[in-house]
Amino acid sequence: MATAMKRxxxxxxxQNRFIEQLLEWLAIPSISTLSEHKxxxxxxxxxxxxxxxxxxxPEAKTITTEGHPLVYAExxxxxxxxxxxxxxxxxxxxxxxxxxWKSPPFQPTIRDGNIFCRGASDDKAQIMLVxxxxxxxxxxxxxxxxxxxxxxxxxxxxxxxxxAKYVEEHPDQLCTDGVLICDTHxxxxxxxxxxxxxxxxxxxxxxxxxxxxxLHSGSYGGVAPNPIHALCLLIxxxxxxxxxxxxxxxxxxxxxxxxxxxxxxxxxxLHVEEALRSxxxxxxxxxxxEYPPLERIGLRPTLEVHGIRGGFTAEGAxxxxxxxxxxxxxxxxxxxFDPNEVFGWLEKAVHQNIPAGYSVQVTNLHAGKGxxxxxxxxxxxxxxxxxxxxxxxxxxxxxxxxxxxxxxxxDETLKAPVVLMGFGLPDDTIHAPNxxxxxxxxxxxxxxxxxxxxxxxx
Amino acid sequence: MATAMKRxxxxxxxQNRFIEQLLEWLAIPSISTLSEHKxxxxxxxxxxxxxxxxxxxPEAKTITTEGHPLVYAExxxxxxxxxxxxxxxxxxxxxxxxxxWKSPPFQPTIRDGNIFCRGASDDKAQIMLVxxxxxxxxxxxxxxxxxxxxxxxxxxxxxxxxxAKYVEEHPDQLCTDGVLICDTHxxxxxxxxxxxxxxxxxxxxxxxxxxxxxLHSGSYGGVAPNPIHALCLLIxxxxxxxxxxxxxxxxxxxxxxxxxxxxxxxxxxLHVEEALRSxxxxxxxxxxxEYPPLERIGLRPTLEVHGIRGGFTAEGAxxxxxxxxxxxxxxxxxxxFDPNEVFGWLEKAVHQNIPAGYSVQVTNLHAGKGxxxxxxxxxxxxxxxxxxxxxxxxxxxxxxxxxxxxxxxxDETLKAPVVLMGFGLPDDTIHAPNxxxxxxxxxxxxxxxxxxxxxxxx
Numbered sequence: 001m002a003t004a005m006k007r008x009x010x011x012x013x014x015q016n017r018f019i020e021q022l023l024e025w026l027a028i029p030s031i032s033t034l035s036e037h038k039x040x041x042x043x044x045x046x047x048x049x050x051x052x053x054x055x056x057x058p059e060a061k062t063i064t065t066e067g068h069p070l071v072y073a074e075x076x077x078x079x080x081x082x083x084x085x086x087x088x089x090x091x092x093x094x095x096x097x098x099x100x101w102k103s104p105p106f107q108p109t110i111r112d113g114n115i116f117c118r119g120a121s122d123d124k125a126q127i128m129l130v131x132x133x134x135x136x137x138x139x140x141x142x143x144x145x146x147x148x149x150x151x152x153x154x155x156x157x158x159x160x161x162x163x164a165k166y167v168e169e170h171p172d173q174l175c176t177d178g179v180l181i182c183d184t185h186x187x188x189x190x191x192x193x194x195x196x197x198x199x200x201x202x203x204x205x206x207x208x209x210x211x212x213x214x215l216h217s218g219s220y221g222g223v224a225p226n227p228i229h230a231l232c233l234l235i236x237x238x239x240x241x242x243x244x245x246x247x248x249x250x251x252x253x254x255x256x257x258x259x260x261x262x263x264x265x266x267x268x269x270l271h272v273e274e275a276l277r278s279x280x281x282x283x284x285x286x287x288x289x290e291y292p293p294l295e296r297i298g299l300r301p302t303l304e305v306h307g308i309r310g311g312f313t314a315e316g317a318x319x320x321x322x323x324x325x326x327x328x329x330x331x332x333x334x335x336x337f338d339p340n341e342v343f344g345w346l347e348k349a350v351h352q353n354i355p356a357g358y359s360v361q362v363t364n365l366h367a368g369k370g371x372x373x374x375x376x377x378x379x380x381x382x383x384x385x386x387x388x389x390x391x392x393x394x395x396x397x398x399x400x401x402x403x404x405x406x407x408x409x410x411d412e413t414l415k416a417p418v419v420l421m422g423f424g425l426p427d428d429t430i431h432a433p434n435x436x437x438x439x440x441x442x443x444x445x446x447x448x449x450x451x452x453x454x455x456x457x458x
Numbered sequence: 459m460a461t462a463m464k465r466x467x468x469x470x471x472x473q474n475r476f477i478e479q480l481l482e483w484l485a486i487p488s489i490s491t492l493s494e495h496k497x498x499x500x501x502x503x504x505x506x507x508x509x510x511x512x513x514x515x516p517e518a519k520t521i522t523t524e525g526h527p528l529v530y531a532e533x534x535x536x537x538x539x540x541x542x543x544x545x546x547x548x549x550x551x552x553x554x555x556x557x558x559w560k561s562p563p564f565q566p567t568i569r570d571g572n573i574f575c576r577g578a579s580d581d582k583a584q585i586m587l588v589x590x591x592x593x594x595x596x597x598x599x600x601x602x603x604x605x606x607x608x609x610x611x612x613x614x615x616x617x618x619x620x621x622a623k624y625v626e627e628h629p630d631q632l633c634t635d636g637v638l639i640c641d642t643h644x645x646x647x648x649x650x651x652x653x654x655x656x657x658x659x660x661x662x663x664x665x666x667x668x669x670x671x672x673l674h675s676g677s678y679g680g681v682a683p684n685p686i687h688a689l690c691l692l693i694x695x696x697x698x699x700x701x702x703x704x705x706x707x708x709x710x711x712x713x714x715x716x717x718x719x720x721x722x723x724x725x726x727x728l729h730v731e732e733a734l735r736s737x738x739x740x741x742x743x744x745x746x747x748e749y750p751p752l753e754r755i756g757l758r759p760t761l762e763v764h765g766i767r768g769g770f771t772a773e774g775a776x777x778x779x780x781x782x783x784x785x786x787x788x789x790x791x792x793x794x795f796d797p798n799e800v801f802g803w804l805e806k807a808v809h810q811n812i813p814a815g816y817s818v819q820v821t822n823l824h825a826g827k828g829x830x831x832x833x834x835x836x837x838x839x840x841x842x843x844x845x846x847x848x849x850x851x852x853x854x855x856x857x858x859x860x861x862x863x864x865x866x867x868x869d870e871t872l873k874a875p876v877v878l879m880g881f882g883l884p885d886d887t888i889h890a891p892n893x894x895x896x897x898x899x900x901x902x903x904x905x906x907x908x909x910x911x912x913x914x915x916x
Contacts, residue, residue, distance in 0.1 A: 033774030094776055100671070158774055185677070199676070203775045212739030213558070214890035217762045218657070218860025219643075221790050222701070222754035223734055223743040228763040228785070233699055235690040241813045243680070276681055281670030285681040286815045296680035304675045305686040306778050311765035312786060316491030316616055317661045317823045318552055319788060320764050320889050327686070328770060330777060332679050355699045357744045365775045402676025431778050432672035 004454065007136040011446045018132045018446070019115070019439070021051065025090075025124055026108040026117040032068055032091035032158040041154045044090045045069045048127070048152060055135045057150070065162035068154030076147040082456055083147035084379075085176035085414070087406060088127035088183060089156030092119030093431045100433035113439050120437035121428035126182035127152065129423065129442055133449035145457040149176060153406070156183075159203075159366030160405055167406070167413050178379035178456070179410045182445070184400055184422030188275075189438065192387035194380060195420035197298065197399030198407055199332040200370030202339040205363045206231070206350060207326040214311075215321040225357045227325035228310040234360075235327065237353040239303045243287035243296075245331070246353075249345040250301055255334050257299050261399070265294040279427050298399035302332045328365075332401060335370035335408070343367060368405020377417040382455035387421070390448045421452070462912065465594040469904045472590070476904070477573070477897070479509065480586045483548075484566040484575040490526055490549035490616040499526045499612045502548045506585065506610060507531075513593045515608070523620035526612030534605040540914055541605040542837075543634035543872070545864060546585035546641060547614030550577030551889045558891035571897050578895035579886035584640035585610065587881065587900055591907035603915040607634060611864070614641075617661075617824030618863055625864070625871050636837035636914070637868045640903070642858055642880030646733075647896065650845035650906075652838060653878035655756065655857030656865055657790040658828030660797040663821045664689070664808060665784040672769075673779040683815045685783035686768040692818075693785065695811040697761045701745035701754075703789070704811075707803040708759055713792050715757050719857070723752040737885050756857035760790045786823075790859060793828035793866070801825060826863020835875040840913035845879070848906045879910070 011018075030044035031037040045062050052060035052073040060073035068091060076083065095105040095118050103109035108117035115125065137144055151174065153163040167174060187193045210225030217224075239245050257265070265272075269292040276285060276293055287296050296302070310325025312318035331346065333339055347362045354360045373380075375397050387395045400420075407418050423445035429435050469476075488502035489495040503520050510518035510531040518531035526549060534541065553563040553576050561567035566575035573583065595602055609632065611621040625632060645651045668683030675682075697703050715723070727750040734743060734751055745754050754760070768783025770776035789804065791797055805820045812818045831838075833855050845853045858878075865876050881903035887893050 033772075033776065035773070093778075094770065094772065094774075096770065096772075097672070157776075201676075201777070203777070210738075210740065213887060213892070214555070215738060215887075216860065216889040217760070217764065217788060218659075218790065218858070219755070219884065219888070220734070220738065221760035221762045221859055222745045222758055223751050224738055225740055225744050226762055228766050229693065229697065232690040232693040232763070232766075235687065236694040239687065241691055276678070280668075280673060280678065280682055282668065282683055282815060284815050286683045286813070287680050293681050297678070300680055302675070302679035304679045304684055304777075304779055305690070305769070306675065306776060307769035307771035307780070308686050308690075308766050308783065309771035311763070312552070312554070313765035313767035313784070314491075314552065314554075315493070316552075317786065317788075318491065318615075318764060318889065319659070319661070319762075321762055322765070325766065326771070328775065330675060330775075332676065355744070357740060357742050400676070401679055402674065426677065429671055429673070430677070431674040431776065434671070 003140055004451065006140045007450050008447055010136045010140050011132060011450065015443060018128065022115065022125055022128045023108040025128065026119055027106055029106040030091050030119065030154065031094050032155050033094060041068045041091055045071050045154055048090055051131060052150060055131060056138050063166070065166065067162040070163060070166055071152040072150065074149040075144055077144055078147055081146040081458055082177035083149060084178050084180055084456060085149045085151060085174060086130055086180045087151055089123050089153045090127065091154040091157050093122070093157050097433060102434055114436040115439065116434055116436045118435050120435050121424040122430035122435065123183045125437040125442055126423060126445070129445035130182055130449050132446045133453060136450050137453060145454050149174065160368065163406060164409055167409055171413050174414060176414055176416050178416050179414065179418040181404060181407060181418060181420050182422055183404060184420050185424030185426055185428060186422065187396060187398065189425055189441065190391065190393065192391040192393060192395040193398045194375065194383055194395050195400045195422065196375050196397045197335055197372040198370055198404050199334060199401055200337055200339050200368055201330055201332055201403035202342050202346070202367045203330040203365045204343065204346065205326060205328055205365055207324065207361045209324045209359045210357065211323050214323050217319040217321050220321055224321045226321050227358060228322060230355045230358045231308065231310065231325045231327055234350065234354050235305055238349060245301060245303045247345050247349045250342060253337065254301060255299070255336060257295060265292040269293060275426070297401040299334055301334060303329065305329050332403065333370055335372040337370065339367035339369060368403050369408045370403065371408035371411060373411065373418055379417045379419045383419045383421045383452050385455060386448045386452035389451055390444050461598055462909065464598045465908050466905055468594045468598050469590060469908065473901060476586065476590045480573065480583055481566040483582055483586065484577055485564055487564040488549050488577065488612065489552050490613050491552060499549055503527045503529050503612055506548055509589060510608060513589060514596050521624065523624065525620040528621060528624055529610040530608065532607040533602055535602060536605055539604045539916055540635035541607060542636050542638055542914060543607045543609060543632060544588055544638045545609055547581050547611045548585065549612040549615050551580065551615050555891060560892055572894040573897065574892055574894045576893050578893050579882040580888035580893065581641045583895040583900055584881060584903070587903035588640055588907050590904045591911060594908050595911060603912050607632065618826065621864060622867055625867055629871050632872060634872055634874050636874050637872065637876040639862065639865060639876060639878050640880055641862060642878050643882030643884055643886060644880065645854060645856065647883055647899065648849065648851065650849045650851060650853040651856045652833065652841055652853050653858045653880065654833050654855045655793055655830040656828055656862050657792060657859055658795055658797050658826055659788055659790055659861035660800050660804070660825045661788040661823045662801065662804065663784060663786055663823055665782065665819045667782045667817045668815065669781050672781050675777040675779050678779055682779045684779050685816060686780060688813045688816045689766065689768065689783045689785055691813050692808065692811050693763055696807060703759060703761045705803050705807045708800060711795065712759060713757070713794060715753060723750040727751060755859040757792055759792060761787065763787050790861065791828055793830040795828065797825035797827060826861050827866045828861065829866035829869060831869065831876055837875045837877045841877045841879045841910050843913060844906045844910035847909055848902050
């Protein structure tokens with residue numbers, strides 16, 4: 001029996017153990033943005049460090065940072081084989097609104113062929129399927145086919161400051177021929193895809209103040225500043241119902257897609273629109289209707305309000321005019337924008353559009369540059385071949401709306417091709433209640449990565 | 459010594475006891491809108507019932523309702539004297555934002571000649587000064603000068619449904635010649651005033667939904683409905699920066715003030731504007747700048763957003779597009795508007811102005827009609843004379859921005875003149891942190907009410 005088949009058999013036979021291990025890891029609530037979960041984030045780091053050691057990585061360690069720890073392991077047995085750096089993140093998003101979870105967010109539950117748990121798709125299952133593929137090589141072939149470095153972070157959902165610093169300061173240690181990131185999703189469970197572009201992100205908080213104290217609307221309504229009202233005016237001025245962002249410097253610099261992308265997006269437009277409507281449960285899409293949905297998601301900049309808060313919102317009625325209000329506002333940016341420069345443009349637009357009588361403060365919570373990679377290299381070709389073998393269908397190249405700032409940092413710092421091969425599905429509802437990961441994708445993902453690793457061998 | 463002077467001496471001598479009693483009552487956190495404070499509201503009712511009995515009211519009882527209890531007492535010793543119905547409310551506003559209180563909201567604290575506590579000005583101290591004035595009559599004269607009925611409610615801050623039902627169902631029991639409400643404030647501590655008009659109020663909740671679940675802004679930003687954004691667009695369309703409410707039916711029906719009011723408001727405009735700026739700590743007033751501030755507060759309708767909530771607003775960053783958002787929005791209305799009719803207009807305007815792609819629900823949380831009373835009657839004259847005697851200055855007649863729905867119900871149901879004689883001050887910050895009541899006002903208020911009661915005697 002060829003060893004490729006033996007590896008696949010090993011994956012089949014050990015699938016339940018791999019799932020059990022995943023469930024154990026998922027149950028650790030490693031929410032990186034909430035300080036009360038700091039020790040859980042540390043536990044999740046330690047858990048995966050032990051898993052790496054158990055697979056056989058001679059050196060698997062946690063690296064202390066100013067934020068959450070990094071996990072690093074390397075196994076470099078071959079002088080004449082290339083090195084692959086594998087990245088993932090073991091931290092997860094917060095869980096609110098918690099009422100909408102059908103099973104508790106950190107009690108991993110299998111239903112209808114999916115594992116439901118916060119962090120399932122983003123990104124724990126995707127890391128685990130890579131580790132299972134590596135284990136299959138070690139157990140069946142007795143060795144890795146190539147050299148492997150693994151770097152996992154615990155701050156991807158919190159801005160990723162620590163890994164950025166680490167990568168910039170340790171280019172020699174991380175020196176590699178290619179990079180694999182399993183943290184994206186496929187177009188469809190029968191249509192494999194590779195991501196070649198990611199938008200950048202700028203995440204800000206806009207805080208407004210009016211009077212020095214909360215006021216009674218009976219006594220002051222009609223003359224008092226109302227920061228909630230001003231915030232609504234401001235947001236409606238930054239982006240209208242047509243979805244157009246009113247930041248002139250940004251609008252002037254939006255890139256045009258390539259002819260091939262344009263064609264693919266337009267051809268696919270009706271199908272994609274229908275799929276998106278169904279995933280979201282809506283009758284129509286919003287936004288810039290003159291652009292096809294995939295261009296709006298993948299290339300056009302977006303401005304979204306993620307949260308808004310002000311005044312009295314509990315049960316009942318309180319006739320208060322609050323002294324303050326705030327909103328969390330992000331911009332997704334095409335690859336060639338510098339998000340810190342865009343922050344200056346946004347700040348200027350906010351100050352120009354805020355009504356008179358208010359103080360406003362815009363804070364840059366985090367910024368990550370976008371990313372575009374030419375798919376014509378052996379790493380992406382190997383990934384495409386592995387996907388085609390396992391899924392029986394040629395993968396498509398996609399630009400994705402999300403941001404993985406680390407991808408562009410690897411690209412710039414390590415000068416090695418980055419492969420974004422993810423096994424999530426569009427309806428995984430990452431960042432939302434009832435996040436899940438498909439067991440079938442878990443299974444196929446392990447086999448795809450095992451095959452991919454073999455193809456990188458000289 | 460004339461008995462009037464003896465009553466004043468009695469008030470002076472017992473002032474500290476009256477304050478101690480007030481502090482005891484204030485310490486009961488009778489927040490009517492929060493269900494966890496239900497038993498506290500009951501305790502506050504029982505406390506004042508006992509106080510009424512101690513003064514000598516032969517029948518002082520609590521009346522069970524579907525909401526919080528009413529407290530009722532009557533003492534009708536005279537066949538040939540008029541009857542006065544006295545109204546007040548023993549419930550208080552919620553306390554958030556709690557961090558901004560300099561002393562805990564239910565730990566009554568005396569600083570700089572003021573009692574700081576939630577409910578001090580609105581309305582417990584004002585009820586207590588009336589009860590002290592009555593006690594002075596009983597102790598010094600051995601009898602009330604007139605007949606008195608007292609009706610106190612525990613739902614004024616929660617819509618007042620129970621008292622409205624009770625008044626409508628018991629017009630004979632509450633039958634009276636005049637009504638006294640001490641729940642307003644004076645223009646200034648040296649300028650007594652009587653309120654002859656109150657705006658009505660309509661308090662609503664506007665809830666929007668977009669997609670069936672929260673979504674990741676990376677994957678769906680650009681095509682997904684964002685209910686926070688839609689709510690901002692909606693609110694900015696309902697009222698622009700110019701303060702003009704965009705509800706055509708409402709705009710068409712706004713009354714014009716009398717020539718005398720117009721003159722007073724314009725004459726006083728600069729002084730009032732300066733005082734309002736200083737009270738609020740702002741550099742400029744907002745709203746309809748073509749109208750003088752007192753007209754904007756007292757006569758023009760207002761639309762205010764009291765609270766807004768949606769998405770992620772905790773520490774850090776979460777790139778969610780929420781499935782829902784909501785706002786609490788009220789309208790203050792001139793006396794001749796029917797708030798329930800206005801609710802229909804608002805609902806229509808909301809549906810016309812909501813961007814496409816969202817579901818919206820508008821809920822009428824409570825509605826109270828406004829009120830205007832001609833000051834030319836013996837009850838208001840008696841109040842004006844009592845104020846002039848104690849303060850040494852002729853009181854002015856004011857329309858106030860706040861709403862006391864019960865005032866118009868008394869007017870309509872009992873057909874008796876309503877006297878709105880309040881002793882609060884503009885900087886009492888009712889409904890906001892650090893609510894207070896001036897001890898000097900407490901003292902002068904007792905003497906004013908004692909004098910007022912004597913003037914009602916035939």
